[in-house]
Amino acid sequence: MGTHVIKMPDIGEGIAQVELVEWFVKVGDMIAEDQVVADVMTDKATVEIPSPVSGKVLALGGQPGEVMAVGSELIRIEVEGSGNHVDVPTKDVPKREQVEAPDAPVAAKPEPQKEARPAAYQTPVNHEAAPIVPRQPGDKPLASPAVRKRALDAGIELRYVHGSGPAGRILHEDLDAFMSKPHSAGGQAPSGYAKRTDSEQVPVIGLRRKIAQRMQDAKRRVAHFSYVEEIDVTALEALRQQLNSKHGDSRGKLTLLPFLVRALVVALRDFPQINATYDDEAQVITRHGAVHVGIATQGDNGLMVPVLRHAEAGSLWSNAGEISRLANAARNNKASRDELSGSTITLTSLGALGGIVSTPVVNTPEVAIVGVNRMVERPVVIDGQIVVRKMMNLSSSFDHRVVDGMDAALFIQAVRGLLEQPACLFVE
Incomplete structure (x- = not known):
């Protein structure tokens, strides 16, 4: 087995730095060739970064919101063969490369994908078969602002909703599936008039x-x-x-x-x-x-x-x-x-x-x-x-x-x- 390192590409127009907006994979994931692994943003547009190889994610080179230099290490992937990088012992790998994306939710390890798109573009999972298991307090659900607002208006706690998007991201379809079926007391969405004491910190990153x-x-x-x-x-x-x-x-x-x-x-x-x-x-x-x-x-x-x-x-x-x-x-x-x-x-x-x-x-x-x-x-x-x-x-x-x-x-x-x-x- 070898290691393939994807570096932050030169997106053009003399740009020396770009912002890492979002990861679509996490450490331990199996990914397919051409699968989009991250979004990065320049001053003008968001750009998808695909993987040129199939393999297992070993390390992520940054966290969402971090501004990274062109040419810096973005992601390490374990591949069949020699790869493009000489493996080094784990203790010699810079610390930040061994840190998983901080907000990655708990999700089952996916099988290798053959499609050339991330999971958000594939057939959603069977929500009926997915048990309602709340995330732990420290595991923040991934969702877009529109999905969060819709859930708030409906009085739904997103930690009870199974996400079928990339890295467990909660989609509108997931909310539809959650609201279309009855739930046990442990997974029941609270009333819109129930007293709430929760709060949420939203990092100002990307767009x-x-x-x-x-x-x-x-x-x-x-x-x-x-x-x-x-x-x-x-x-x-x-x-x-x-x-x-x-x-x-x-x-x-x-x-x-x-x-x-x-x-x-x-x-x-x-x-x-x-x-x-x-x-x-x-x-x-x-x-x-x-x-x-x-x-x-x-x-x-x-x-x-x-x-x-x-x-x-x-x-x-x-x-x-x-x-x-x-x-x-x-x-x-x-x-x-x-x-x-x-x-x-x-x-x-x-x-x-x-x-x-x-x-x-x-x-x-x-x-x-x-x-x-x-x-x-x-x-x-x-x-x-x-x-x-x-x-x-x-x-x-x-x-x-x-x-x-x-x-x-x-x-x-x-x-x-x-x-x-x-x-x-x-x-x-």
Whole structure:
């Protein structure tokens, strides 16, 4: 038997360090060739690290949240043959390489896998056959923030839930299986009104750390101001529904987002100072001809901003299709570095949860972000008559170092005029 060492790869773009986000294996696991063993994160994207060999995990080279240098030892695997590394006695192995991931739950040792994907992509285990054995107090269940919130809302203690994901990670399917069957008193989920004394510490690592750093940096460096305007989207919504009725089956369904993108593209022709980025260290403002729209997208792990490139050259349907593709890639953590960088203005929407007003944070180095609030029907006075109209607010923020208040107001009024008279979106 030999030892194969996987080192932190050079991911490119001159990056010297990356953050270790998550392990999908633990010491003692049998893994298959091409199985993903870890996720690491650069400043722009999360990257999966697959194993080039099959074998048994001997040691892990770091813990989630640790920043590791390119070329440092990531994982050791026992393999058939000589491997790529000369074995050394255990006592000579650096201490951190012998420490298991701290939060690894107690789980049965899996058999070697033949698939080229981690366990999360394979057929889930039979939950009916899995006994409800609570984890020990020190064994923290692995689960995404969305799964944790769902369990909290349902009054379920995750330590009673069997996880079928990588390293025993609890998935939404595991919660469904747990809630679909009765449990004994020892495994019964407590009432949502039961007194609770538990607490949880969540390390700020991976995407959440990047979001925190970017938001803090943006609020510290940018002179934010926000501007809110209400828009009558009755005609726009009627046009959208008509187009979907006529072309939805052949071209795809349209949401409001491609119309909003089109309005931004047309309005920015007269406001080039808003389709800009600001290098505050070099004191240079770059005004862009191309409109690369960042589409703020919420996933289980946090907020990502994939970029719709050259929105000025796309039709409603081509932009709609690309927005959908990018959003799915971001939510599934499959967006590339190029797809997550290079935006010149950002569009953010919470859909039906959009509220009445919001104050979005500028996505630096951009100088503007346009926020879309919830669409509602309400009474409006038109020509002295009270009528019911579909109304929606735009809550937008700007960098006051670059964008004057008057210019911001005029820009949003231009967007408003285009959306309230949607035929103008297509007049050249």
